[in-house]
Every structure is written in structure tokens, then in C-alpha cells.
Amino acid sequence: MDTTQRTDQQRSADRRRRELLEAADRVVLRDGPQASMNAIAAEAGITKPILYRHFGDKGGLYAALAMRHTDALLDSLRAALDAPADRRERVEATLDTYLAAIEARPQVYRFLMHPAEGSGPGDSGFDVGKHSAPLLRRMGEELAQVIEERLDLGPGGQQLARVWGHGIVGMMHAAGDWWLGERPCSRAELVRSLADLLWGRLAAAGDRVGGPGF
Amino acid sequence: MDTTQRTDQQRSADRRRRELLEAADRVVLRDGPQASMNAIAAEAGITKPILYRHFGDKGGLYAALAMRHTDALLDSLRAALDAPADRRERVEATLDTYLAAIEARPQVYRFLMHPAEGSGPGDSGFDVGKHSAPLLRRMGEELAQVIEERLDLGPGGQQLARVWGHGIVGMMHAAGDWWLGERPCSRAELVRSLADLLWGRLAAAGDRVGGPGF
DNA sequence: CGTGCATGTTACTTGCGGTAACAGCAGTCT
DNA sequence: AGACTGCTGTTACCGCAAGTAACATGCACG
Numbered sequence: 408m409d410t411t412q413r414t415d416q417q418r419s420a421d422r423r424r425r426e427l428l429e430a431a432d433r434v435v436l437r438d439g440p441q442a443s444m445n446a447i448a449a450e451a452g453i454t455k456p457i458l459y460r461h462f463g464d465k466g467g468l469y470a471a472l473a474m475r476h477t478d479a480l481l482d483s484l485r486a487a488l489d490a491p492a493d494r495r496e497r498v499e500a501t502l503d504t505y506l507a508a509i510e511a512r513p514q515v516y517r518f519l520m521h522p523a524e525g526s527g528p529g530d531s532g533f534d535v536g537k538h539s540a541p542l543l544r545r546m547g548e549e550l551a552q553v554i555e556e557r558l559d560l561g562p563g564g565q566q567l568a569r570v571w572g573h574g575i576v577g578m579m580h581a582a583g584d585w586w587l588g589e590r591p592c593s594r595a596e597l598v599r600s601l602a603d604l605l606w607g608r609l610a611a612a613g614d615r616v617g618g619p620g621f
Numbered sequence: 622m623d624t625t626q627r628t629d630q631q632r633s634a635d636r637r638r639r640e641l642l643e644a645a646d647r648v649v650l651r652d653g654p655q656a657s658m659n660a661i662a663a664e665a666g667i668t669k670p671i672l673y674r675h676f677g678d679k680g681g682l683y684a685a686l687a688m689r690h691t692d693a694l695l696d697s698l699r700a701a702l703d704a705p706a707d708r709r710e711r712v713e714a715t716l717d718t719y720l721a722a723i724e725a726r727p728q729v730y731r732f733l734m735h736p737a738e739g740s741g742p743g744d745s746g747f748d749v750g751k752h753s754a755p756l757l758r759r760m761g762e763e764l765a766q767v768i769e770e771r772l773d774l775g776p777g778g779q780q781l782a783r784v785w786g787h788g789i790v791g792m793m794h795a796a797g798d799w800w801l802g803e804r805p806c807s808r809a810e811l812v813r814s815l816a817d818l819l820w821g822r823l824a825a826a827g828d829r830v831g832g833p834g835f
Numbered sequence: 836c837g838t839g840c841a842t843g844t845t846a847c848t849t850g851c852g853g854t855a856a857c858a859g860c861a862g863t864c865t
Numbered sequence: 866a867g868a869c870t871g872c873t874g875t876t877a878c879c880g881c882a883a884g885t886a887a888c889a890t891g892c893a894c895g
Contacts, residue, residue, distance in 0.1 A: 420872080443851060454875065459853065495824070543795060558826045566806055570814040571823060574796040581757060581791020582784055592780055600784040607821020609785060610709070612772040634841085657882060668844065673884065 424461055424471075427451050431472055432515075440518040444468075470541075473519055477542045480508055481549060488553050495602060502579060502598045509583050510594065516587075520580070543580060547573035575605065638675055638685075641665050645686055646729075654732040658682075684755075687733055691756045694722055695763060702767050709816060716793060716812045723797050724808065730801075734794070757794060761787035789819065 430451035434442045444465060448455045462468035487500040509516040520540045551572025554560075560567050578601065586597050644665035648656045658679060662669045676682035701714040723730040734754045765786025768774075774781050792815065800811050 423873085444853085445851075453873090455852085456854075456876095457874065460873085465852065544799065547795065547799060554823075557829055558823075559829045560826055566810070567814050567817070569805065570796055570800075570811060571818050573799040574792040574815055574818055575823075577795020577798075578788040578792035581761065581794065582788040584791075585758065585761060585787040586784075591783065596780070597784060600781050601788055603781070604785050604788055605818070605821070606824040607819070609768075609772075609789075610820040612774055614708075615771055615773045637842090658884085659882075667842090669883085670845095670885075671843065674842085679883070 420461075427453075427458065427461055428468075428472060428475065431468060432475075435472065435518050436512070436514050439514055469518075473541060476515055476519055477545060480505070480542070481545060483508065484546065484549070488550075495606070498605065499598050499602050502601055503594065505579055506583050506586070506594050506597065509587060513587055520584075543576055544573075547576040550576055578604070634675075641667075641672065641675055642682075642686060642689065645682060646689075649686065649732050650726070650728050653728055683732075687755060690729055690733055691759060694719070694756070695759060697722065698760065698763070702764075709820070712819065713812050713816050716815055717808065719793055720797050720800070720808050720811065723801060727801055734798075757790055758787075761790040764790055792818070 427447075431442075431447045434447045434450045438446060444455050444458055447468070448458050451458075458468060462471055483504050484501055487504040488497060490497055490500055492500070519542045548569070549572070551569040554571055555565050555568035558564070558568070582597065582601055586592075586594075592600075641661075645656075645661045648661045648664045652660060658669050658672055661682070662672050665672075672682060676685060697718050698715055701718040702711060704711055704714055706714070733756045762783070763786070765783040768785055769779050769782035772778070772782070796811065796815055800806075800808075806814075
């Protein structure tokens, strides 16, 4: 039987694939999302065609790379989301987990958010229609599911949960992106401010009185 | 004096520049953000080097193009934000204005959000560090200013307003992006749901009871 | 008339994504 | 043993897009 044989080969191929992904990871971490296939191949000690045999095209490699990090980050977020604690505390823990992740490895984070939409000749495999980073979508859906499972939102609750899931993720992402660039405050302060926003402090705040004649 | 002369020439150059931008606009509207310089030049009835003389490089052209749309959208948003109405109504009007804009011209919107990060040889002019679309940043800052002007947030209010500005803009953007792709509900419903989120309905919602043993 | 100067062109370089086509090197089947 | 398969790896190439150099033309000014 060639089954054992095949399994051996597959194992080897998988190991190689993992090595290649790790090399790609190093390069992306160093050069950012615009790392070239040549550079990645060189880092892995091989040449381009092998990369293409393993991943099809650049989109495939990037998708595989993104999947790893996305999975890892989503695991952390799920843990924070599932902690046995007050709702507010859980939300703050989740925000903090995300922000800590992007703070620790900004290059990876930037890469995840800009999956290099098809720029080559043939279609590179990325649908322009759903251009937004898959990570955001996945996080949004995930959060929506948690919200819908945990909260009693009445009729139409499922849709509401999805809107909120994507909305909250977007809020987290944009605020985090801005914060990474300007560092106007500590992470803890940012977390508190965002949680305050979600807790309706915007709606509850009082109007300012100083407006002259307006 | 050559002043009048120069003014004439400058006028002519500005007109030309505007024509080129409009041509570029048409192409981007048709081909999406990955429109090539050749295609844009062809649409304008000229050849590449002229584009480069006018805009420096692709990044320059894209920046100029983005500026136009960004300005236009920001004007609409400011109008909605400044309407004489209830705070909730103003927030909903702003959300709706943004969503209507991206719904009407998705290609332009996508272009604005993905400014084609430097892919060419030399540095294309876009700083990778602040990769996020300038539109998002500008909207965030704008909203932050309005919030800070209008609301009495106590000490640290300015920072809070900035966090909220960028957070809300991100929420709007991500939810809008997702909504554009899936169209799970009407625009009005989406607006209501997002406003509800900002009004703290997430924090106020009751826990679900069905969880067995959890 | 020649001198500036903006406008326009063709033709080129560079670099990247992607693809043949070929070269070893296992193990397998007859 | 020898042909066959299937994987890994190479060099050399194509096509395309960004960006540039060098040349050509129309037009005002002295």
C-alpha cells in the first residue's frame, strides 16, 4: 500500500510548508506587507517557483500566513471574551487583548489589515468586492455570535448582534490604528475610553454651555 | 512684467490638472483602485509622463484624487453634524449620510480606503507607518473636534473626544463595509442599530437565561 | 530671429508576479 | 536492474506596471 508512503510525503510537505510560512513571517515582520516573493524565497533559502508550488500565488501565501495569525489572535480574544467576570470587565479585557497584540507586533498587524489586493496581471485570487481584511470580518462574526448567545436582545436580535459585532470590531480597529500611530495615551486609558463609549457615555454627556449665540 | 503671463499659464495648468483628475476619476470609478497610470493617461487622451509631471508619482495622483472626494464627503458630514436637531437625530443623520455616500459609489469608497500602498520600486510616497486611509483619520479628527466642542466631558475630555471620534468613525466604516458586502438589512435599520449601540444598549441589555450549567 | 518654457511624444530601465522547462533524487512496479 | 512516478529544486524567461530620459513642438518675449 502506498498509504504510509503518501503519509510520509505529506508529513514532509507539511513541515516544509510550515518552514516556508515561518520564513515568510520573518520577512513580513521585517519588511512589512510589501515583502516580495523573491525576498521571502531568499529568506527561506530557496527560489520563487517553490513558493508558487506550495501556495499557488502570492494571495495564497498571504492567505495562509494571515490564517495563522488570525487564528492565534482569535483564540486570545475568545479567551478574554469567555472569562468568568462582569460584562464590563470582559469587554475591557477583550479590548486590551487586541490592543496588546497590535502593540506587540505592528508589522504583523498591518499585514493582516492589508491583504495586498490583486495587483499582478492575472487575477491574484483576491476578490475586490470583499476587500476588507478577512481578520476584521472574522472578528466581527465571532463577536456577533458571542453577543447573540449571551444577550437577550428581543426580536431581530440576531441581526442587531451582527451589526454590533462588526461595529465594535471596527471601532476597536480604527481606534487602535490611530493610537498606534500617535500614542496619545496609555493602553489602559484607551481601553477605558472605548468601554465608556460602548456604555453610552456619549449619549449621557451633558451639552456644553459656552456656545455663544449658537 | 511676466506676472500676468504666468498667471495665465498657471490658470491653464490648473485647468489641465482638473481635467486629468476627472479622467482619473472616471477610470478609478470603472476599474477600481488598481487602475494603471497608462489607463488613466489613455482616458485623459495623453501619455504617462504628463501625469508624472503634474502629480509626481502615483501616490501624488492618488492623494490629489482622494483629497477631492474626502473634502466632498466631509462637507456632507459636517452639514449633517451641524443640523439643528436632537443629538440622537444628528448622529443618525451623520451615519446615514456616510452610508448613503458609500452605497452610491462603492468604487470611489473602496479607493479612498485603500490608497494603493507603495508597490513600485522607489518609495511611492506613502508612509507605511500610517497606512490607514487618510479619510478615516480626517473623519476621526473632525468628529473628535465636534464632540469636544459640543459636549461637556469634564477633565481629560479632549483626549476622550479624540478616542471617541476615531472609534465611532471606525465603527461606522467597518459596519458599512460589511453591510455593503452582505446587504443584510436596509440602511435605515443599520443606522438605528448603530445608534442604539452608541446609546449604550449593549451595556443595558439583559443576560440570556438559557445557558445550561455555564 | 533666437531664447525660454510648457506641452507632448517615443523608447527605455527596473523590478515584481508568475511560469515554462529542465535536473536530481527518493521509492515503487514489473 | 531498469522504466515510471512524484517531489524538490534550479535557471531563464514572459508580461506588465511604475517611473525616467531624451527628443520634438507650439508659443510668448527680448
